[in-house]
Amino acid sequence: MSTEASETNIPVPEGRPALRFMPRLPGPxxxxxxxxxxxxxxxxxxxxxxxxxxxxxxxxxxxxxxxxxxxxxxxxxxxxxxxxxxxxxxxxxxxxxxxxxxxxxxxxxxxxxxxxxxxxxxxxxxxxxxxxxxxxxxxxxxxxxxxxxxxxxxxxxxxxxxxxxxxxxxxxxxxGVFVTALGMYAKRNRQLAGMSHEFEHAALHDAMTGLPNRRRLFAALEATAAASPETGRKIAVLYIDLDGFKRVNDTLGHRIGDEFLIAVSRRFRQSVRNGDVVARIGGDEFAVLVARFETDSELAAIAQRLINCVAQTDEQMGLGLVRASIGIASFPDRVDDYWRLVAAADETMYEVKRNGKDGFAFAQRGE
Missing domain, CATH: 1.20.1330 (f41 fragment of flagellin, N-terminal domain)
Structure with missing residues (x-):
């Protein structure tokens, strides 16, 4: 399970979760x-x-x-x-x-x-x-x-x-009134802090799948890249697009499409390593931030696991429609600016789709 999931302790949603509000205390x-x-x-x-x-x-x-x-x-x-x-x-x-x-x-x-x-x-x-x-x-x-x-x-x-x-x-x-007032004040502060945490969580995570969103992905990318020069480690982004997913929504309805996205998100989280971040970019597009790797073969193994997650989810739901195309960009060996990692991985993913889909490819050096 990824560190991102364990740190935020987000349960895998089975439907669209609503933001929980703390019950309002009776006034003093x-x-x-x-x-x-x-x-x-x-x-x-x-x-x-x-x-x-x-x-x-x-x-x-x-x-x-x-x-x-x-x-x-x-x-x-x-x-x-x-x-x-x-x-x-x-x-x-x-x-x-x-x-x-x-x-x-x-x-x-x-x-x-x-x-x-x-x-x-x-x-x-x-x-x-x-x-x-x-x-x-x-x-x-x-x-x-x-x-x-x-x-x-x-x-x-x-x-x-x-x-x-x-x-x-x-x-x-x-x-007694003084102590009770202090207790109510402290409790209300705790509730407000909890609500603030929920609002912050909602602003940084996808409401349906519970995955980090684009904003949270770029924040994690910046934090990881800032530590890379000191540790000398390389980082990478894998950009995932679900091939054939539009047909699921068009033929089977959005409810089945949502169930597929939730199920595949759960498998994505379970398949990546500790320290890696799985994010939903939007629609049927996802990204994985790999915080540490040594060789391209490690990235290829992660990409293949992600492709298998999509195929297994499709098979379990009996769809026979959905596969995955993945573009991989790494810093600093293939992309010299980590801010371009997501864009480079996205461009590479479209190259995979143009060349037959259901596979992965690495960004060219110097992109």
Whole structure:
């Protein structure tokens, strides 16, 4: 099998192959929209939680003010209790006045609370209220507001935990979207590279047979000739025309003609050596670029194998119509300009056709 076929890994087509297009990926809009919706919901949730945390912080500060007033009232109560025996002293009266003042301040703070709270009993605020009544009322108020402080602290810790969890979730979403976008970008680039390769392959190969076309042949000829002066090797082109092929299309139809071209192309590829290039020039004309040879006998052997390929294909399909005429031109011994190899081989092929067809001939030296 030729290097050209193995390098491009082109399967032998059984019909006219169509250029394959990669399936188009769904756009990133749905994924971006879903991610944006999640982010918006997350940010809204964060805003609500942060607002609640600020509100709880203000509530904590107010509870602190109330508890400070409770502590001052308790201190005044303790002082009055100490001075209650005997009760008629000036110090005791001053202590009761101070206690009443602090209770009034505490009552004002409780009544001004942003959150509904149980007020101090009215009888405990009277100047004549007993210390027992005052103590009971003060203890109940202190217990309520200390419990409120614990409840608000617990709620703040819970909200802060929710905020932290939400931030982690949003970070995961953003990271996931970023990684997914990178993956889609890389995949799309791979698809575009694959499509570019297919377009390039289509531009350099025959669509029906999968063989390199004229453009690819001349590129390979130029590359091979550029290396020839360094290696000292000779190169050659064999130009092939299928004798009688027009009758196949005219009498049996183009479908049979196409099947013949595909089958003979497969045999051509299998018959040439590694490093040689088989190309379809157009219609029923082919060319083989021989990248290295030593003697004309090697080229003659290749030409005879190509002639046999045509005869075997004709026999297998039961046509009895098609043979091959081949012109051979070599560089630098017969043609001094490698750009003229194809033209010289073509001219020699027509000499073979004029002299009876179904054979091969070498270009004359100096052509």
């Amino acid at each position: 809009a749905p994924m971006a929209g879903a991610a944006l919706l999640c982010l918006l919901i997350g940010l809204l949730f964060l805003a609500v939680q942060v607002r609640s945390i600020f509100s709880a912080q203000l509530q904590q500060e107010y509870i602190g003010l109330v508890l400070e007033a409770v502590d001052r009232a308790e201190s005044a109560r303790d002082a009055a209790t100490t001075l209650s025996t005997p009760p008629a002293t000036d110090a005791y009266r001053r202590a009761r006045i101070d206690l009443s003042t602090r209770l009034a301040t505490l009552d004002a703070l409780v009544n001004a609370s942003p959150q509904p709270a149980p007020p101090l009993p009215k009888d405990s605020l009277l100047p004549t209220a007993s210390l027992t009544t005052l103590s009971a009322s003060l203890d109940a108020t202190a217990s309520y507001w200390r419990a409120q402080r614990e409840n608000v602290s617990a709620a703040m810790r819970e909200r802060i935990s929710r905020v932290a969890d939400t931030l982690i979730l949003l970070s995961a979403i953003v990271f």
